[in-house]
Amino acid sequence: MQGLSWQGWAVLSAVFAALTAIFGKVGVENVNSDFATFIRTGFIIVILAGFLAVTGQYQPLGAIPRNTWVFLGLSGVATGASWLCYYRALQLGEAARVAPIDKLSVLLVAVFGVLFLGERLSGLNWVGVALIAAGAVLVAIKATPG
Template sequence: MASSTGWFHWALLSAAFAALTAIFAKIGLEGVNSDLAALVRTAVIIVVLSVFVVLTGKWSNPLALSPRTWIFLVLSGLATGASWVCYFRALKIGDASKVAPVDKLSLLLVAMFAVIFLGERPNLREWAGIALVGAGVLLLGFKR
């Protein structure tokens, strides 16, 4: 696999695991407060990632990271936490088949934010694909 397309395989795996996340979370939320469930999920993630980083030999001193890196990783963590709290609350009261597609509106926001903040310039074909996904999200998410 060429390095220029390697990201795609990881992104497909991410999508598969994200789909399982919604299903497992919906089942696990029965009779449980959604915020507590998100906390348990986060604790599991911390343990799994810690073991993974150590076992793969990728551990390094996080205090050696630059202040800029810290700021943006903390902001990313805060955004992730807020996203998970909202996602779990939505899953608690809504159908997974409706919540997950609406959550994927993040694709449109990522594209717009990448243009505004990162200077990325998707081409016409990429914008068309993003628009089609957005239309599909709206169609699925707001079905009656």
């Protein structure tokens, strides 16, 4: 797995994100969605701590630049808010319709990447982003089976 490309890692991320929706939907059936997020976070901390211990990837906390702390902290706040909203949505809606709306983040990442990180997307890339957004909306619409 060491030689896996960014595309390979992205595909694995998509697989695990899909499993997150399915397992999460079942997991929030009998518990408050905010508490479910807390339980999930505990598992993540334990798993990552074990992973870092096994792979020897711990780093001295004092060696991490202040700017890194600020942005990782902001990322953590955004992640926590996202998870709270996601689990609440899963508790209230169908996983097959919640997850695609959550993936509208693809559109937002593209826009934010251009606005804040100076990234550039081609016309074809923007068409792809628009198709992802359109697909998410179409999947989320509750239509009566015909």
